[in-house]
Amino acid sequence: MSWLDEIKWDEKGLVPVIAQDQESGRILMFAYANREAVALTAEKNTAHYWTRSRQKLWHKGEESGHFQKVSAIQFDCDGDVLIYQIEQVGGIACHTGRPSCFFRTLIDGEWVITDAVLKDPTQIYASKP
Amino acid sequence: MSWLDEIKWDEKGLVPVIAQDQESGRILMFAYANREAVALTAEKNTAHYWTRSRQKLWHKGEESGHFQKVSAIQFDCDGDVLIYQIEQVGGIACHTGRPSCFFRTLIDGEWVITDAVLKDPTQIYASKP
Numbered sequence: 001m002s003w004l005d006e007i008k009w010d011e012k013g014l015v016p017v018i019a020q021d022q023e024s025g026r027i028l029m030f031a032y033a034n035r036e037a038v039a040l041t042a043e044k045n046t047a048h049y050w051t052r053s054r055q056k057l058w059h060k061g062e063e064s065g066h067f068q069k070v071s072a073i074q075f076d077c078d079g080d081v082l083i084y085q086i087e088q089v090g091g092i093a094c095h096t097g098r099p100s101c102f103f104r105t106l107i108d109g110e111w112v113i114t115d116a117v118l119k120d121p122t123q124i125y126a127s128k129p
Numbered sequence: 130m131s132w133l134d135e136i137k138w139d140e141k142g143l144v145p146v147i148a149q150d151q152e153s154g155r156i157l158m159f160a161y162a163n164r165e166a167v168a169l170t171a172e173k174n175t176a177h178y179w180t181r182s183r184q185k186l187w188h189k190g191e192e193s194g195h196f197q198k199v200s201a202i203q204f205d206c207d208g209d210v211l212i213y214q215i216e217q218v219g220g221i222a223c224h225t226g227r228p229s230c231f232f233r234t235l236i237d238g239e240w241v242i243t244d245a246v247l248k249d250p251t252q253i254y255a256s257k258p
Contacts, residue, residue: 002238006240016159018147018156018159020156025149025155027147027149030145030147030205072235073235075233075234075240076159076230076231077223077224077225081159081230081231083156083231094206095206096206101207101210102203105202105203105204106132106171106201106202109131109132110132111132111204
């Protein structure tokens with residue numbers, strides 16, 4: 001039996017994945033992966049996901065250049081969630097140009113932005129000549 | 130508008146929550162919360178979830194004593210995932226008696242247990258006299 005068979009895929013064939021900075025421990029991203037994405041991640045040591053909005057395999061960084069080098073994959077007690085331990089190329093995981101997608105914190109009953117934009121998203125996703 | 134209205138609840142009225150140790154940065158648990166659970170967490174600074182298996186509000190620690198003191202709640206760019214920054218009472222988040230639910234790591238194509246049990250689960254959940 002493959003290690004992939006031990007993962008409890010949801011009714012859509014997906015598993016939630018948390019991407020965590022292997023050095024700082026910061027949680028950078030949360031996304032979903034299908035079987036092919038997880039297999040490719042383990043084989044190539046670069047994070048792959050399944051994008052639910054675009055309904056396709058997503059090699060993180062393929063458009064932005066912000067690839068994620070994967071040093072370890074962890075698995076929870078229920079077998080239905082993964083962690084990718086990563087090094088974030090370019091230091092930007094979020095499509096808003098911030099280090100992490102978790103850049104808002106609840107302060108006095110309001111979501112306050114607690115992280116600066118490091119790079120303008122229009123620059124990140126500018127089409128290459 | 131309440132900060133709770135900004136959360137994108139899924140079709141079951143739930144949001145995924147990652148519980149992270151506020152000191153070490155270790156990811157301890159992954160679960161779901163409904164609106165009531167998130168509101169109670171923010172109000173009482175102790176983690177509440179919605180248990181999908183038992184279909185009820187779950188004040189983490191109510192049976193085990195392993196409560197989670199919440200120092201911050203973070204929110205992602207898409208507005209559909211939360212992080213609870215926590216102090217784990219008793220140092221055990223997992224029902225298996227381990228510090229974290231993520232105690233397995235993929236090594237050479239196998240899930241290897243990389244964390245010891247700190248307390249026998251039968252002791253954790255022993256019925257009180």
